[in-house]
Amino acid sequence: MSLRPKPRLLCIGGDDHQLRIPFLLGLRDAGFDAVAAGSGNPAPFAEMGIPYHRYDFRRSLSPRHDLRAIGALVRIIRDVRPDLVQTFDTKPNLLVALAKRRAGGFRLVRTINGMGWIFSANSLSAWMLRPVYRSLQRVADPQTDLTVFQNSEDQEYFVQHRMARRETARIIGGSGVDVARFDAARRQAENPEAIRAALGLRSARVVITVTRMTRLKGIATLLAAADLVHKVRQDVHFLLVGPLEEAGRFAIPAEEIAGHADYVTWLGPRDDIPALLGAADLFVLPTEFREGLPRVLLEASLAGLPIITTNMPGCMAVVRSHFNGLLIPPRDPGFLAAQILTLLDDPELARTMGRQGAEMVRREFDLAGTTQAYIRLYRDVIQDAPVTEHEAALADAGPDSAVSRQDWTGEALPPGSQPIRPRQARIRGHRPRRTKPPFGPRCPKPTAWGAASCRSPDRAFLDRRDRPRRAAIFERHPPRPPVQRYSPARRIEVRSEYPTPQDARLRGRMRDMRSHRGLRMLAVRFGIA
Incomplete structure (x- = not known):
């Protein structure tokens, strides 16, 4: 509260x-x-x-x-x-x-x-x-x-x-995605033909990707697919938009992109993403990343572009196969190239997917x-937050009181007035520092020898604080006629007064204790030896 x-x-x-x-x-x-x-x-x-x-x-x-x-x-x-x-x-x-x-x-x-x-x-x-x-x-x-x-x-x-x-x-x-802001940015941008002319792509079919230039985003797969597409159709050009990751195990060197300069252009980071999306024909994101929900897929759909992306978590939440795009497996450049050619060869299918994607984003992801x-x-x-003692005092005092003015408005207190409690207590939900349990770590569940004991059974028996509890255990079992028992391992004679199965388990626990001294103390204490 x-x-x-x-x-x-x-x-x-x-x-x-x-x-x-x-x-x-x-x-x-x-x-x-x-x-x-x-x-x-x-x-x-x-x-x-x-x-x-x-x-x-x-x-x-x-x-x-x-x-x-x-x-x-x-x-x-x-x-x-x-x-x-x-x-x-x-x-x-x-x-x-x-x-x-x-x-x-x-x-x-x-x-x-x-x-x-x-x-x-x-x-x-x-x-x-x-x-x-x-x-x-x-x-x-x-x-x-x-x-x-x-x-x-x-x-x-x-x-x-x-x-x-x-x-x-x-x-x-x-x-x-801010639909109104995105639409306003597209209206203020240059017309798509002017952007294509500025990039030297007036008559080309443009495939665009907006992401970080890293292998985990599938850039290596996209470059290999671009090479395959270029062998079939020379009028297709690829635009890469985003920062280049030059260091690390997943880096994409600039020289690797420059090797495909005839049909791939890297523009670097840009602020006019809505305008660039409006000038493209197809959006591709061959990511290998477990995405949350990629914002760029929402913006591409809002721009009316059909999308090709991988069947990774997050991407599948935006792209519905054969509705507003196509899903492909990651790290498969051949299949990616085939799907790119499929949508470029069928403009009517691409327009239908783009229109359905834009309507879906406006309806579900605004x-x-x-x-x-x-x-x-x-x-x-x-x-659902708990109300602390200080907050209850503030509620009773009201926002105009000198004591509570700082907490209500953030203004300094008048001279001479003091808060009700120190600053640590004014923090809602504050509790004093927890101390460690009296002996050892907390028990995950109560033991047979006491709910508060974190020691093993043999040590719990020897603890003076547990003696009343131990005595209560034996009081629940009235004495029976003694039966002579001999323990070869301990080489002492133990007289058991508990021949029932339940009492035999109790006797077995005592016999299995590792400490000979503890066994002697028990025998003397309870008169069973």
Whole structure:
């Protein structure tokens, strides 16, 4: 429960966090106090009047840099004091969950937008890192109030491997696309013929790809397919749009793209994506990546282009085979080339797929609908939050009291006035640091020797605090006529007064104890030897 006039939401992402600006503006219009944090350029957020906090992190596994990022996130969270934190991308999801252990006092919602290269690559390192990824997600799950998935395949994988609880899992189809903004950008752009002329492609059939230039996105497969298509039709030209990944195991060297310069043009990163999509005839994304729900597929469908993509999770949520595009297996350049030629040779089929795809995106993936789904989810999470003693005092005092003015409006308190409780207690949901159990780790379930005991049975018997409990066990079994028993292993004679099967099990436990001293103490204590 938030007592501010507007619930404060902190949205944390990575270096491409500026793509969430339309989403944050929708939240602000709905009555949320939206604040952003990421590792990218703060200028786009400043232009829209959204407060932005920058922190640095590495996408790769680096414990030293990860600890620094966690510390930076703790400082940001304590400075913003949000009611709710929304995280996007794999690394921020994990880092913020770990930072919550130190910052605390807020509700956390994470969005799983894809499972990354670890579950896409077939390399040895990827196979070795998968158990690490699953372990980290299991650590993050208890700190998370809700987990949002963008496709059902990822949800089932997380639930099956105990990385998320089914009762806290939700599916929201992607981050949505701002249909009105996209249409306005296309209207303001040059006409498609002028763009083709500027690129020297006036009479060519254009196949476009918008993504990072990396092997995991299928660029090597696309170049091989382009070579096959060019041998059949010389009027087809391929446009590659996006940043080049030149370092790392999945890098695509610029020389490799330059080797196909006769029919492939790499444009690099561009800001006029709607205009370029309007000048193309076909969109291709042969990704090998486990995507969340690729935004570029939504924009390509909105531009009226038929799509060819792989049957990977996330892509199948947007492209329905033979409805608005075609699905192909990954890493198959021959099949990709055949499907490209199929759509280029049948313009009527391509136009039908493009029209149906645009109608589907406007109906199912509009940003307004996606934002409303998140808003309903956020309000449910905030309403379920517990009310602390300090918040109850604020509610009784009202927003005009001197004590509560800082918590209601963020203004400084008047001179001489003090908060009701220290700052740690003002953080909603704050609890004192837990101490370790009195002896050893917590028991996963009560033992036969006492619900609070975490020791083995023989040590529990020797514990003075357990003697009344042990005596109660023997009091439930009245003495019977003694039966002589001899234990060769212990070389002592034990008189058993419990010949029944239940009592024999109790006697067997005593006989199997490893400590000879403990057995002697029991025999003397209970008079059975």
